[in-house]
Amino acid sequence: MQTISTATNMSQDSFLWKLTHGQPLVTSRGRDLPRSLPFRKWDIENRRWEPTQALIAAIDNGNDAFKGAMLHAQTPTMTTKRIITAYTPARKLRGGEGVVTWQVNDSEEFWVGEDAVESKKVETLPIGMTDERLHDPRYQSYLAACLVELLMASGYGKRGNDGRLLPEWQGEYNLYSSFGVPNEEISLAGPTAETSAALRLIFNVPFHITRTDERGQKTGWLVRLVEINPYPQSFASFASWYYTTDGTPIDTRIVKHVTIDIGGGQTHSCEVDLIHRQDAPIKLRMEAKLLGEGTISIARPMKDAIRAQHKAVRLTDSAAQYALMTRQIAIAGELTDINDLVAEVITARSKQLLGPVLEYVQEGQNFLMFTGGGRVLLEQQLREMVAPTRSESQYLFVDQKLSPVLNAIGGYILAQATAMKILAANASSSSVLR
Amino acid sequence: MSSDPRNIRNIPDEVTQIARRISQHTGLSESDVLRLALCSGILVEATKVTPDRSGTFAGVPGAYLAKALRRHLSSAIDFLLEQGQHPYQGTLGTAAPAQISAAPAFVPESEPVYDTAMADELEGMGFGMGLSMGMEDPVGA
Numbered sequence: 001m002q003t004i005s006t007a008t009n010m011s012q013d014s015f016l017w018k019l020t021h022g023q024p025l026v027t028s029r030g031r032d033l034p035r036s037l038p039f040r041k042w043d044i045e046n047r048r049w050e051p052t053q054a055l056i057a058a059i060d061n062g063n064d065a066f067k068g069a070m071l072h073a074q075t076p077t078m079t080t081k082r083i084i085t086a087y088t089p090a091r092k093l094r095g096g097e098g099v100v101t102w103q104v105n106d107s108e109e110f111w112v113g114e115d116a117v118e119s120k121k122v123e124t125l126p127i128g129m130t131d132e133r134l135h136d137p138r139y140q141s142y143l144a145a146c147l148v149e150l151l152m153a154s155g156y157g158k159r160g161n162d163g164r165l166l167p168e169w170q171g172e173y174n175l176y177s178s179f180g181v182p183n184e185e186i187s188l189a190g191p192t193a194e195t196s197a198a199l200r201l202i203f204n205v206p207f208h209i210t211r212t213d214e215r216g217q218k219t220g221w222l223v224r225l226v227e228i229n230p231y232p233q234s235f236a237s238f239a240s241w242y243y244t245t246d247g248t249p250i251d252t253r254i255v256k257h258v259t260i261d262i263g264g265g266q267t268h269s270c271e272v273d274l275i276h277r278q279d280a281p282i283k284l285r286m287e288a289k290l291l292g293e294g295t296i297s298i299a300r301p302m303k304d305a306i307r308a309q310h311k312a313v314r315l316t317d318s319a320a321q322y323a324l325m326t327r328q329i330a331i332a333g334e335l336t337d338i339n340d341l342v343a344e345v346i347t348a349r350s351k352q353l354l355g356p357v358l359e360y361v362q363e364g365q366n367f368l369m370f371t372g373g374g375r376v377l378l379e380q381q382l383r384e385m386v387a388p389t390r391s392e393s394q395y396l397f398v399d400q401k402l403s404p405v406l407n408a409i410g411g412y413i414l415a416q417a418t419a420m421k422i423l424a425a426n427a428s429s430s431s432v433l434r
Numbered sequence: 435m436s437s438d439p440r441n442i443r444n445i446p447d448e449v450t451q452i453a454r455r456i457s458q459h460t461g462l463s464e465s466d467v468l469r470l471a472l473c474s475g476i477l478v479e480a481t482k483v484t485p486d487r488s489g490t491f492a493g494v495p496g497a498y499l500a501k502a503l504r505r506h507l508s509s510a511i512d513f514l515l516e517q518g519q520h521p522y523q524g525t526l527g528t529a530a531p532a533q534i535s536a537a538p539a540f541v542p543e544s545e546p547v548y549d550t551a552m553a554d555e556l557e558g559m560g561f562g563m564g565l566s567m568g569m570e571d572p573v574g575a
Contacts (some may be wrong), residue, residue, distance in 0.1 A: 024521065036485065038489070040566070051487070052487060053485050053486075053487065053489055055484070073482065073484070074481070074482060075521070155482075156484055158483075161444065171484065173484070186560055186561065187560055188559065188560040189560055190560050190561075190563045191563070196565065199565055200565060203565050203566075226566070227564045227565065227566050228564060228565045229561070229562055229563070229564045229565075230561075230563075230565075231561050231562075232561070235561070243552055246549055247549040247550075247551065247552040247553075248549055248551060248552065249552075281551070281555075284555065284559060286559060414556060414561060414562065417550075417552040417553040417556055417562065418553050418556070418562045418564065420549065420550060420552075420553060421550045421553040421554075424550050
């Protein structure tokens with residue numbers, strides 16, 4: 001049965017279709033997808049493994065932002081969280097609404113994401129390859145805070161009748177995770193030695209997290225990554241297009257799928273050959289390429305353009321990316337629209353960013369899928385590129401809301417696949433025991 | 435049964451009014467209505483907590499909780515279906531006629547079936563190799 005929709009080129013059975021159309025994420029038999037699995041955690045004090053029930057989660061460790069995904073605790077929906085990669089030590093506020101403040105293990109108190117950017121004192125966290133980032137203890141603390149935000153958004157934690165978290169100990173959360181890394185850090189043999197070594201810095205490490213909310217109420221969490229499955233970031237978007245909620249491939253006649261993933265730091269292509277074989281499942285072959293910088297190549301010139309107009313305004317990279325998204329900055333204490341300036345810089349710089357994408361558009365034998373935060377920012381320019389040579393069935397613009405977090409959602413699908421293998425093994429061993 | 439009194443505060447007025455109406459309709463006392471609501475409500479609340487280390491929900495095993503809940507929720511589920519408000523109406527095969535053909539049939543099963551083809555395919559591509567594989571003593575910890 002051919003189920004590819006000609007209007008959007010998405011199979012109605014795919015994860016991506018269900019997410020785009022807000023359908024419940026259940027299997028074709030109406031069953032809930034697994035949220036957790038029996039696994040093991042490392043007991044650091046007694047130096048031994050202990051059994052635990054681990055929640056499935058995905059982390060896309062982007063340069064511009066943390067993107068996390070997990071199924072909601074109560075509903076068959078995917079919860080995603082995107083938090084700008086920004087960190088600043090917390091300051092004492094003397095009045096007004098408080099700021100969500102974090103402390104992880106013995107760290108200093110700090111703010112993350114938009115709160116950090118808006119403080120105007122944001123510190124730059126390391127960007128680049130996984131092993132260039134995870135050694136920084138501030139980055140580890142930032143990551144732990146992001147995981148708590150993801151858990152909260154997914155309905156975990158102890159809540160009162162008003163739905164707010166109760167100001168108390170929230171419990172221990174052991175996460176069976178997939179972890180998005182730059183495509184070039186993974187080969188057929190698995191992750192590189194440097195990447196594996198870097199990920200071990202956070203593997204099974206207990207993060208004791210104190211979160212103080214805007215009203216000053218404290219909650220305590222213990223979060224541990226009991227499994228980390230590294231995956232290539234851009235492939236995950238393809239996975240959401242290609243796999244169904246049953247964990248099987250969609251029925252498709254497409255033979256070459258190219259994901260153009262325009263992220264904050266970098267732009268990647270991910271080419272997947274779907275090798276159709278007679279009387280055998282489709283075989284996949286994947287190749288990923290770094291095409292150049294992502295939206296940072298627009299944010300930086302925008303920062304310079306702002307500085308040229310307003311000499312006292314100095315934005316960090318993360319503040320510039322945030323301004324690009326919100327199209328507002330504070331000038332002399334006043335929030336000011338910078339729509340015209342953003343449009344000007346996009347016009348001037350988008351050709352440079354999208355130059356390497358053009359060859360994929362002109363190559364007429366592939367199917368193109370545009371995703372990432374930059375796909376939203378540059379939609380008009382991308383549509384102008386594809387319109388002259390392609391019909392609507394030959395490309396796909398991922399939904400605006402899903403685009404910035406699709407690599408994390410795909411990561412969840414990948415984590416779930418490996419989790420299902422463990423569950424299947426457990427089920428077969430328990431049926432033997434009965 | 436515990437006999438020590440529990441003073442429950444902050445019950446919204448609307449809830450008290452509904453309880454009063456049920457009481458008038460059924461002949462049960464208001465206290466009985468509230469006690470029944472607490473019994474079924476607490477089972478629903480138990481489904482909202484994360485399973486603990488032994489896999490129970492607030493101390494109640496999942497299979498037991500499911501059986502207990504079924505008795506309490508069947509009338510509510512019937513009502514939601516009747517009113518077209520069930521969140522999985524499409525997948526239950528009671529959607530509008532146009533949706534029925536596309537909606538998968540709901541087949542209750544005793545045990546889930548896990549398809550491992552995707553994991554096998556990913557392993558062949560170099561993905562899905564978790565750090566815990568073959569690791570006896572985690573370096574990070």
